[in-house]
Amino acid sequence: MTVHFKQDKPDDSNRLDGMKQGVLGKPLPRVEGMAKVTGTAPYSAEYPITDCAEGVLVTSTITRGKVLSIDKDAVLSMPGVLAVIDDPAMTTRAAQGTADEAPQQEPGTVCYWGQPIALVVAETFEQARDAAKHLGVEYREDPDAPLDPQAVDGEEQEDETVRQGDLEHAMATAAHSVDVAYTTKGHASAAMEPHASIAQWDGDKLTVYASLQMLNYNISELADALGMEEENIRLVSRFVGGGFGSKLGVSEDVVAAAIAAKEVGRPVRVVLSRQQVFQCVMRRSETKQRLRLAADESGKLIGFGHHALVSNLPGETFAEPVLQSSHFLYGGENRDLMLEVARIHRMTAGSVRAPGEAVGMPALEGAMDVLAEKAGIDPVELRLKNIPEEDPEEGLPFSSHKLAECLKQGAEAFGWDSGPRSPRHTCEGEWWVGTGMASAARVHNIAEATARVTLKADGSAVVETDMTDIGTGTYTILAQLAGEMLGLDPAQVLVELGDTKHPRGPGSGGSWGAASIGSAVYIACKAIREELGQRLGVDEAELELKDGKAASGENLVSLLDGNDLSREGHYEPGDIKDDFTASGFGAFFAQVRVNRFTGETRVDRMLGAFGFGRVLNHKTARSQCLGGITWSIGVALTEALEFDPRDGHLVNCDLAEYHVPVHRDVPDLEVVLVEERDPAASPIQAKGIGELGMCGGAAAIANAIYNACGARIFDYPMTPDRVLAAMPD
Amino acid sequence: MRPFSYTRARTLDDAAQLTHDDTAVAIAGGTNLLDLMKLQVETPETLADINRIGFGGIEDTDDGGLSIGALASNTETAVHPRVRSDYPVLARAILAGATQQLRNKATTGGNLCQRTRCFYFTNIDQPCNKREPGSGCGAIDGIAKLHAVLGTSDQCIATYPGDMAVALSALDAQVEIATPNGDTRRVPVRDFHCLPGDTPWRENVLEKGELITAVTLPAPVGGTQIYRKVRERSSYAFALVSVAAIIEIEDGKFTRADLAFGGLAHKPWHDPRITDALVGTVPSDEIFDKAADILLEDARGFGENDFKIPLARRTLHAVLQNATEAAA
Structure with a gap:
């Protein structure tokens, strides 16, 4: 039995707070943690499938053109080689997140350097890799593919354009104005587990073990790519070694493995090499941004402008949503926002770790620091002064808004000095020491979701959904949520995820997983409670369940009388989306040191204070924030995709040369959770967490670099060469 | 990865035999070689495993120096009590490189022979004169x-990526090489690596069939020993610029100034003129600048790496200042 709930209005009842088990929010360790650290949790390439052949993708060595011919015969005679596949149904780009389709892309048409064009299948991985490198391919190259986003005309994304009042006039007449340009480099998701799939056919039934974030969409995408019915496909993705956006859509390995397994008549495994993960999955677009801020004498914004130029391949729909939080974070009645996309031939740009705010907020919050300095106002005070009463563009109320609390609590916990600020106030040995801060904001997303909850006759429970746990803690929070609702120790709740044989979840992405699937589990549990209430003659709202018993002393096991009790909860976001602007908010504070000789920057300490609705597990929530702050350090200081200017190929395509922060770059981080209930965010009053921790943090570091050494830098990442170039003598 | 055969050498002679022809390569830690084989940059038909031919120890030499076996791991060398007390610049340089796991596997000989990280x-789908001449x-x-900004050619601008060899160059260590005919020859580390010139594929003076057996350090010289590595993240990144320095100051004047530089050239860079310019002078910003002028006299950037020239100057300045302060 399915119970459908569409949320059309805020829910202030906070039912979860009235439950008696007392496990929700507790800092429980991850239920799958032991399996992961002991290596017994199988990742997609590790399923023990017998008679599995190995496939390796062949990728293009031109930027744009046609594959004229592939010399298959020479390779087919190599030891162990079973097949060379260039089926037109193979995909050349990963599907975008929530695409729900995978239209034919023609591997014979090359649109970026490193694009998959064929798959070689052999008995062993080594044979397949060698044969793939030997495959002779003849191309017809289309020269002069545009590669430089600034050398082509951008396409305006009209949905993003906002023009209110007269920004030019506001800038001209403002007491304080800032007009600055920022750049950010491209980023890679840099998940540890490479994309990998094992495909296995049984008649016309296909099973694929794959590393994917959103099975609910991926199954339709794969069905579309293969021209199959969804009911003949099963996707399994129980453990995912990091997604960060790169596994939202069905990737090239999944489709290729399915086609190859059919052709060779046995299971086929396709694992992307580290270089291929970098070269042919997803990149975050580089950006060029212009920020214009106009403020009155008191520092209150009267004008706000944010233009951004991003890039993608021709025909791709995704445009890095740089302005996402700029639309509502600060007031200013004169507004001018615009997003443009340059069409260039680098690999697909798509969702990478907090698309939009991860790069938009560092620019906006850097510009706010410039304004604070010009206006002679404490940066925290400047933010507090500019928090709007309602969405400044839509006029909508905020569902909840914890920016002010986060700024105040964060400043207090960090020990922020609100006195006058000037650079180069402290030098310790060779190091300039300084502090900086920034706001955090990330739109709240939520999605349709279904989950089945079964209260077993023995008094335990099972939660089933095809939702994934990409390392975030989904297994654990769902056990806590069901335990709280049904009066069970979470250890009594088995959570089964990552398998399309279960009801459709929302997928993991856009930080929407916990609130969306949590709501579906909540709805299912509520329906079970209603049934139990009926049996006990108690209204569901009055029903108290704890440790497998009702308050009346009745034991759940005897109440079930040997039968399981199962309900599906189906959550659908309702019209409430149109009535509120919903976002997570927060504040970052950083202390850095900059070497006065070498321009090296090291983060001494960093603190983030965040408000994102109900906290479902303090440990996994905090871990999400720690991860986000760590990525903030990467955006600020180290991460940059570098493309060859002549053919657009990505040059630094491994984890030695693409610099994510290492342990030594990450000091002790402090997280302050500003707990709240957001009645309009979801039926469980929770919002997204994962991405918020990297939405603005880079600016806290950039602003601290300025405060430390006087180098005002407008280009991320702030590597030593850039710091030295901007550092006054 | 191309199919290859694997053979274990039992003795030095064995190893010399096995690596004599052009298609065979010796493997010790394999931390660099295996990566390059996966990328098909290196395509040996035979791997001769030399891990069991001896040459792993670290021993005192008759003249009070230290002999570090070719197969001693980087970790063993960095934690060796005599390295730590008498040659701290070497311990520091090794610990500034790679990661603990890699240092546990990497060996002295292999580290000296590691190849450039040029993208x-x-x-292999991009041009490279080093990998594919012409x-x-x-x-x-x-x-x-x-x-690189020093010693480049129009054929190649790659850098030698290591740290250990930069310290060995400052220490004026010798590379002990077994030749195929059973002799031993010694080459100063300072002369071991080559500049690219017209033969960028030739990275060091090892001839086919020759094997490094040890690196020998001269008797300890004391002084302030510094290894300063500037990089984009604080660990697991190659040097933008590094400086190995052994500095002595007596009566307010430099009495020793042995310096070598990483990240600037196809080899650890050593310029005896810098030593000559410093020794006998009183430390000052002017003399530090003069040393940098000598170092960078012929430096040439290629756009993106232009910053290395001022960075090298500043890093050298920092190192000399640190050493001066330590002596005070």
């Missing part, structure tokens, strides 16, 4: 942030 060298240099006019 165009490691991508194909051109992808890095010139390409992405060259990591690349």
Whole structure:
């Protein structure tokens, strides 16, 4: 039995707070943690499938053109080689997140350097890799593919354009104005587990073990790519070694493995090499941004402008949503926002770790620091002064808004000095020491979701959904949520995820997983409670369940009388989306040191204070924030995709040369959770967490670099060469 | 990866025999070689495993120096009590490189022979004169942030990426090499690596069939020993610029100034003129600048790596200042 709930209005009842088990929010360790650290949790390439052949993708060595011919015969005679596949149904780009389709892309048409064009299948991985490198391919190259986003005309994304009042006039007449340009480099998701799939056919039934974030969409995408019915496909993705956006859509390995397994008549495994993960999955677009801020004498914004130029391949729909939080974070009645996309031939740009705010907020919050300095106002005070009463563009109320609390609590916990600020106030040995801060904001997303909850006759429970746990803690929070609702120790709740044989979840992405699937589990549990209430003659709202018993002393096991009790909860976001602007908010504070000789920057300490609705597990929530702050350090200081200017190929395509922060770059981080209930965010009053921790943090570091050494830098990442170039003598 | 055969050498003679022909390569830790084989940058038909031919120890020499076996791991060397007390610049340089796991596997000989991290060298679908003579240099006019500013040629602007050898160059260590005919020859580390010139594929003076057996350090010289590595993140990144320095100051004047530089050239860079300019002078900003002038006299950037020239100057300045302060 399915119970459908569409949320059309805020829910202030906070039912979860009235439950008696007392496990929700507790800092429980991850239920799958032991399996992961002991290596017994199988990742997609590790399923023990017998008679599995190995496939390796062949990728293009031109930027744009046609594959004229592939010399298959020479390779087919190599030891162990079973097949060379260039089926037109193979995909050349990963599907975008929530695409729900995978239209034919023609591997014979090359649109970026490193694009998959064929798959070689052999008995062993080594044979397949060698044969793939030997495959002779003849191309017809289309020269002069545009590669430089600034050398082509951008396409305006009209949905993003906002023009209110007269920004030019506001800038001209403002007491304080800032007009600055920022750049950010491209980023890679840099998940540890490479994309990998094992495909296995049984008649016309296909099973694929794959590393994917959103099975609910991926199954339709794969069905579309293969021209199959969804009911003949099963996707399994129980453990995912990091997604960060790169596994939202069905990737090239999944489709290729399915086609190859059919052709060779046995299971086929396709694992992307580290270089291929970098070269042919997803990149975050580089950006060029212009920020214009106009403020009155008191520092209150009267004008706000944010233009951004991003890039993608021709025909791709995704445009890095740089302005996402700029639309509502600060007031200013004169507004001018615009997003443009340059069409260039680098690999697909798509969702990478907090698309939009991860790069938009560092620019906006850097510009706010410039304004604070010009206006002679404490940066925290400047933010507090500019928090709007309602969405400044839509006029909508905020569902909840914890920016002010986060700024105040964060400043207090960090020990922020609100006195006058000037650079180069402290030098310790060779190091300039300084502090900086920034706001955090990330739109709240939520999605349709279904989950089945079964209260077993023995008094335990099972939660089933095809939702994934990409390392975030989904297994654990769902056990806590069901335990709280049904009066069970979470250890009594088995959570089964990552398998399309279960009801459709929302997928993991856009930080929407916990609130969306949590709501579906909540709805299912509520329906079970209603049934139990009926049996006990108690209204569901009055029903108290704890440790497998009702308050009346009745034991759940005897109440079930040997039968399981199962309900599906189906959550659908309702019209409430149109009535509120919903976002997570927060504040970052950083202390850095900059070497006065070498321009090296090291983060001494960093603190983030965040408000994102109900906290479902303090440990996994905090871990999400720690991860986000760590990525903030990467955006600020180290991460940059570098493309060859002549053919657009990505040059630094491994984890030695693409610099994510290492342990030594990450000091002790402090997280302050500003707990709240957001009645309009979801039926469980929770919002997204994962991405918020990297939405603005880079600016806290950039602003601290300025405060430390006087180098005002407008280009991320702030590597030593850039710091030295901007550092006054 | 191309199919290859694997053979274990039992003795030095064995190893010499096995690596005599052009298609065979010796493997010790394999931390660099295996990566390059996966990328098909290296395509040996035979791997001769030399891990069991001896040459692993670290021993005192008759003249009070230290002999570090070719097969001693980087970790063993960095934690050796005599290295730590008498040659701290070496311990510091090793610990500034790679990661603990890699240092546990990497060996002295292998580290000396590690190959460049140039993006165009490691991508076989791009031109590289080092990997494929005559194909051109992808890095010139390409992405060259990591690349050399000293001793480049129009054929190659790659850097030698290591740290250990930079310290060995400052220490004026000798490389002990077994030749195929059973002799031993010694080459100063300072002369071991080559500049690219017209033969960028030739990275060091090892001839086919020759094997490094040890690196010998001279008797300890004391002084303030510094290894300063500037990099984009604080660990697991190659040097933008590094400086190994052994400095002594007596009566307010430099009495020793042995310096070597990493990240600037196809080899650890050593310029005896810098020592000559410093020794006998009183430390001052002016004399530090003069040393940098000598170092960078012929430096040439390729756009993206232009910053290395002022960075090298500043880093040298910092090191000399640190040493001066330590002596005070």
